[in-house]
Amino acid sequence: MDTSQLLKGVLDLAVLAVLKDEDGYGYDVLRRLRHGGMDEVGDASVYGTLRRLYRAGYLTSYVVPSDEGPHRKYYGMNDAGRERLVESEKAWRAFAETLDGILRKGAAA
Amino acid sequence: MDTSQLLKGVLDLAVLAVLKDEDGYGYDVLRRLRHGGMDEVGDASVYGTLRRLYRAGYLTSYVVPSDEGPHRKYYGMNDAGRERLVESEKAWRAFAETLDGILRKGAAA
DNA sequence: CGCGGTAGTGCGCAATGCGCAATAGTGTCC
DNA sequence: GGACACTATTGCGCATTGCGCACTACCGCG
Numbered sequence: 523m524d525t526s527q528l529l530k531g532v533l534d535l536a537v538l539a540v541l542k543d544e545d546g547y548g549y550d551v552l553r554r555l556r557h558g559g560m561d562e563v564g565d566a567s568v569y570g571t572l573r574r575l576y577r578a579g580y581l582t583s584y585v586v587p588s589d590e591g592p593h594r595k596y597y598g599m600n601d602a603g604r605e606r607l608v609e610s611e612k613a614w615r616a617f618a619e620t621l622d623g624i625l626r627k628g629a630a631a
Numbered sequence: 632m633d634t635s636q637l638l639k640g641v642l643d644l645a646v647l648a649v650l651k652d653e654d655g656y657g658y659d660v661l662r663r664l665r666h667g668g669m670d671e672v673g674d675a676s677v678y679g680t681l682r683r684l685y686r687a688g689y690l691t692s693y694v695v696p697s698d699e700g701p702h703r704k705y706y707g708m709n710d711a712g713r714e715r716l717v718e719s720e721k722a723w724r725a726f727a728e729t730l731d732g733i734l735r736k737g738a739a740a
Numbered sequence: 741c742g743c744g745g746t747a748g749t750g751c752g753c754a755a756t757g758c759g760c761a762a763t764a765g766t767g768t769c770c
Numbered sequence: 771g772g773a774c775a776c777t778a779t780t781g782c783g784c785a786t787t788g789c790g791c792a793c794t795a796c797c798g799c800g
Contacts, residue, residue: 531636
């Protein structure tokens with residue numbers, strides 16, 4: 523099974539959710555998602571999503587040098603991001619409910 | 632909001648679900664989905680999905696001329712399709728649960 | 741010094757939903 | 771009879787987005 527297509531349009535939401543309470547850098551966000559059950563999510567996808575969300579104005583960004591490795595690019599939420607999270611979550615729940623409805627009733631009118 | 636990305640990888644599932652109990656032709660499948668709440672699904676997407684599923688061996692197909700309009704291309708499930716439906720549904724539920732989990736706990740360990 | 745883990749960027753690909761145009765049959769309204 | 775709307779399908783090209791892979795780079799360990 524290829525779950526990668528299921529991620530489309532939802533990875534944004536997952537990344538925002540994971541950054542809601544605490545800023546994080548790419549590699550860390552990746553770990554949070556994997557730890558949250560999204561085992562197969564690719565690193566490039568997460569980095570790309572973070573960049574995309576940042577470009578779109580949903581995230582703030584600052585670089586922090588690290589003593590024990592390469593620099594880390596932290597991302598944090600701003601108001602637009604928080605709003606986006608709420609809306610995306612709403613859209614997700616509505617969509618999931620719609621699909622569940624279709625799965626339940628099949629072709630029935 | 633753009634829900635089109637949420638559809639990715641799930642339209643297959645929805646189409647299979649809608650064909651589970653009763654054969655249907657493209658335009659009709661489209662109506663079933665719209666009626667089921669997927670208001671914004673595009674016609675080309677449904678036709679494309681049906682062709683794709685047929686090519687992949689999950690559906691049977693037969694053409695029926697109609698008295699009141701152009702011919703209709705009916706699609707029906709075969710065993711592979713039914714199996715695929717079950718698996719996709721399982722994958723969907725697992726995925727939805729995973730995402731819900733991430734949404735609930737945010738960055739929390 | 742090489743290797744593995746950490747951390748990020750860039751490139752090109754593949755999948756898939758969508759808009760739009762074209763074709764085509766039927767019925768309706770003027 | 772002609773314009774239009776609804777039904778029904780196909781094909782084309784586009785945009786989005788997740789992914790694999792390669793590359794850079796920093797650190798500590800053996």
